[in-house]
Amino acid sequence: MSPLYWERHPDGPFATLIRVATTYCSPDADEDAYAGLKRLAKRENVEEMRVFKDELREALRDPTRLPDDELSKSVEYDDGSTEAFLRRLWHDLYGDEPIDMPSGHAT
Amino acid sequence: MGARDGLEKDEIHVPGTDTAHELALAEGLTDRVQAVPLDETRSRGEVYAEQRQRTEGGWEPRTFEAPRTELGRFDPEWAALPQISLEAATDYIAQHRTERPWLTAADAASPEARRILVAADIGDSHGHIRHEGWVTEEANMRRVAYREDPAQLDLDKRYQGIDGLRPGDRPHRCGNIATRVTDPDAFATAFARGAEHPKVRAALDIPFDADVWPGPVTVPIAELLGATGHQYCTGWQLEQVGDNTDTARENRSAWLRARREGREPDVPEPKVRPVPTFEGGDMLFVVGQNRTRDGYEIGTMHPEPPSFGH
Numbered sequence: 001m002s003p004l005y006w007e008r009h010p011d012g013p014f015a016t017l018i019r020v021a022t023t024y025c026s027p028d029a030d031e032d033a034y035a036g037l038k039r040l041a042k043r044e045n046v047e048e049m050r051v052f053k054d055e056l057r058e059a060l061r062d063p064t065r066l067p068d069d070e071l072s073k074s075v076e077y078d079d080g081s082t083e084a085f086l087r088r089l090w091h092d093l094y095g096d097e098p099i100d101m102p103s104g105h106a107t
Numbered sequence: 108m109g110a111r112d113g114l115e116k117d118e119i120h121v122p123g124t125d126t127a128h129e130l131a132l133a134e135g136l137t138d139r140v141q142a143v144p145l146d147e148t149r150s151r152g153e154v155y156a157e158q159r160q161r162t163e164g165g166w167e168p169r170t171f172e173a174p175r176t177e178l179g180r181f182d183p184e185w186a187a188l189p190q191i192s193l194e195a196a197t198d199y200i201a202q203h204r205t206e207r208p209w210l211t212a213a214d215a216a217s218p219e220a221r222r223i224l225v226a227a228d229i230g231d232s233h234g235h236i237r238h239e240g241w242v243t244e245e246a247n248m249r250r251v252a253y254r255e256d257p258a259q260l261d262l263d264k265r266y267q268g269i270d271g272l273r274p275g276d277r278p279h280r281c282g283n284i285a286t287r288v289t290d291p292d293a294f295a296t297a298f299a300r301g302a303e304h305p306k307v308r309a310a311l312d313i314p315f316d317a318d319v320w321p322g323p324v325t326v327p328i329a330e331l332l333g334a335t336g337h338q339y340c341t342g343w344q345l346e347q348v349g350d351n352t353d354t355a356r357e358n359r360s361a362w363l364r365a366r367r368e369g370r371e372p373d374v375p376e377p378k379v380r381p382v383p384t385f386e387g388g389d390m391l392f393v394v395g396q397n398r399t400r401d402g403y404e405i406g407t408m409h410p411e412p413p414s415f416g417h
Contacts (some may be wrong), residue, residue: 001413002325002389003322003325003388003389003411004323004324004386004391005389005415006324007324007325019322020322022322022323023320023321023322023323024320024361026282026321027280027281027282027325027408028391028393028407029320029393029395030273030320030395030396030406031273031274031277032396033395033396034318036317036318036319036320036396037320039317039318040318040319043318060357069352072352072353073283073352076280076282076283076352076356078280078357078360080353080357080360081353081357082353
């Protein structure tokens with residue numbers, strides 16, 4: 001059985017958030033990957049990033065909805081908590097944009 | 108520096124390198140620990156770590172029988188790596204073994220495996236640096252306990268947790284687990300077969316986009332190395348604290364921060380233990396951008412146990 005959440009549950013809740021966060025933020029990601037994610041986040045025509053943003057927003061609203069320990073085990077962040085990691089991620093990618101603003105209405 | 112890290116020969120004193128706290132054996136296993144032979148040349152730390160891996164991880168050193176014909180046919184360009192001949196690979200190791208000591212692990216490999224390891228070294232892949240037999244059990248144990256990067260050849264910087272491969276003295280990151288393939292032929296075989304596996308190829312072959320990294324994919328170890336392939340994998344993992352994996356990493360960070368600042372930590376010292384088995388586990392391939400930023404390659408590869416889901 002794959003250790004990767006999104007391989008085990010391709011349609012599972014927050015699969016896109018966990019996959020993208022793992023790819024660009026885990027200890028295995030190279031030093032330029034995070035910069036790539038920041039650029040990718042600004043590209044409004046990338047469907048996966050639209051889904052990612054929605055899932056990130058939902059996770060920030062209620063981190064208890066994330067599947068078990070999957071995000072932590074996958075990304076292995078050093079922010080101290082899931083909430084701290086998600087907040088940092090949102091701020092780094094979307095700056096001061098309010099979390100509650102729906103997709104397609106970015107300022 | 109030869110195949111073995113200078114720490115192991117007690118050539119350089121680095122504070123904390125031989126402290127025993129993190130090396131404590133699991134309870135009940137002291138009667139199974141073998142006495143250290145008088146002619147033992149390895150450091151105490153390495154003997155201790157290897158004994159723990161044997162008693163708690165059930166590991167025994169083994170030699171993998173390389174599929175030499177198959178490895179000889181492997182085209183490194185298939186993995187976005189440079190072409191190199193058997194002879195050129197041998198010359199490369201002779202030329203670079205001092206400043207790139209991980210190459211010395213290839214001394215024990217078949218020529219065909221050696222060629223693959225050298226191709227990976229010339230490319231931007233680092234799996235053979237951190238996740239192959241050059242890395243000792245002690246180094247792997249210390250990596251997950253103290254975030255000491257085995258790729259960091261400056262021992263003071265290694266002790267400070269500075270990454271050995273990223274520029275700018277950045278902190279080395281290590282998650283809850285550090286693993287390796289213990290035999291260079293096994294590593295090269297897994298790498299070559301992985302590069303030809305449909306899942307890995309799907310990641311390698313996506314049209315290049317400067318903002319996109321394909322990310323990790325997994326292939327069962329048994330598919331790459333056979334039914335006994337897991338016997339060529341070892342690892343160390345942080346003991347979980349409480350009911351989530353965040354706390355162990357956070358405590359480790361706090362403990363290391365206190366040690367760097369010369370004050371008494373207010374959290375327990377990180378505790379680690381050998382991964383009990385890799386049977387049923389997977390090889391994880393991280394596909395990223397190549398050095399010239401015009402294509403994708405296997406950035407690293409390491410085994411994952413079945414019970415350590417990402």
